[in-house]
Amino acid sequence: MKVAVMGAGSIGCYFGGLLARSGVPVTLIGRRQHVDAVTERGLVLEMGGERHVVPMQATTDPVGxxxxxxxxxxxxxxxxxxxxxxxxxxxxxDAAVLSFQNGVDNPDRLRAVTGGTVVPVAVYVATAMAGPGHVQHHGRGELVMGPCPRDAEIAAHFEAAGIPTRVSANAIDALWAKLIVNCAYNALSALTQLPYARMIRTAEVEGVMKDIVAEAVAVADASGVSVPQDILAAVLGLAATMPDQRSSTAQDLARGKPTEIDFLNGFVVRRGATLGIPTPVNRVLHTLVKAAEAKAA
Structure with missing residues (x-):
């Protein structure tokens, strides 16, 4: 099975690296600095206290x-x-394009552009780029993938590469559950620049997270989405499983890059406005991150 990874960030490098390490032909497509590093020495993959160098193809050209x-x-x-x-x-x-992205509306938006098979995938992993062509794994790494032609074969290749994968007709519900987790962590982590364990121990943070979750769950319910009954417990328990992780939003903000906040807390705010559901806590966090983006720019 030939695989291409469009986007050489930490998520693409991590999963692409695992697949390549298992023998799957993988082409990584990304920015010049990452492509040059991978071409010269291979992808550096740090996980479980070990450092692996994984040879793989890399290019800056979408033709990859x-x-x-x-x-x-x-x-x-x-x-x-x-x-x-x-x-x-x-x-x-016949290509299957797997959306390994944050947010819940990317598969629909991508399908409208490509006109082909686009599969929603909920990704649960903590990663970060330590440098060009150098990815660090900090925890988890499982997938919930929507159904598609050859989904059993794709999942089998992922499993063989050490990527726990479950095919589910409810992948969109899983994306909503992940969205709620991201809304609770990403903005707060970005604004404080604290890792999850330290952040959640800060006074009143847990209370704010409960408010964020309550608003997002109300929007999900009104959208006809089924989220787990224990979603709040899952949110509050996540910090213990990824104590040293900083959110992708925090990493982007620290580097002066645009964040995905419009598609996280911002999406909840927009969807809530459409449905007539107030989302004041999500609105404040979205506004503060956008202001921090403006300052960084």
Whole structure:
């Protein structure tokens, strides 16, 4: 099974690296600095206290998706349509494009651009880029993937690479559950620049998280989405499983890069407004992160 990874960030590098390490032919598509590093020495993958160097193909050209039976689409939510248009002319007609992205509306937005098979995937992993072509794994790493042609074969390749994968018709519900977790952690982590364990021990943070979750669950319920009954417990317990992790929003903000906050807390605010559901805590967090983005810019 030939795989292309569109987006050489920490998510794409981690899962692409695991697949390549297991023997799957993988082409990584990303920015020049990452491509040059991977081409010169291979992808550096740190996990479990060990350092692995994984040889793999890498290019800056979207044509790298050509001949791939599976494309891991790992770009930021704000780039979904533009990057989707770049790869569409090069996609195989039978290619399965797996949206490994934050937020809940990326699969629909990407499908509208490519016109092909786009599969929602809920990704549960803590990773970070330590440098060009160098990814660090901090915890977890499982997937919930929507159904598609050859989904059993794709899942089997993932499992063989050490990626726990479950195919589920309720993958969108899983994306909503992940969205709620991200709404609780990403903005607060970005604004404080604290790792999860220290952040959640800070006075009143747990109370704010409960308010965030309550608003997001109300929006999900009104949208006809089924989220787990224990979603609040899952949110509050996450810090213990990823104590040293900083959110992707925190990492982006620290580097002066645009964040995905519009597709996290911002999405909840917009959806809540459409449904007539107030979301004041999510609105404040969204506004503060946007202000911090403006300052960084």
């Amino acid at each position: 998706v050509a001949d791939a039976e599976v494309v891991l689409f790992c770009v930021k939510s704000g780039d979904t349509e533009s990057v989707g248009r770049e790869i569409t002319p090069h996609l195989r007609p």
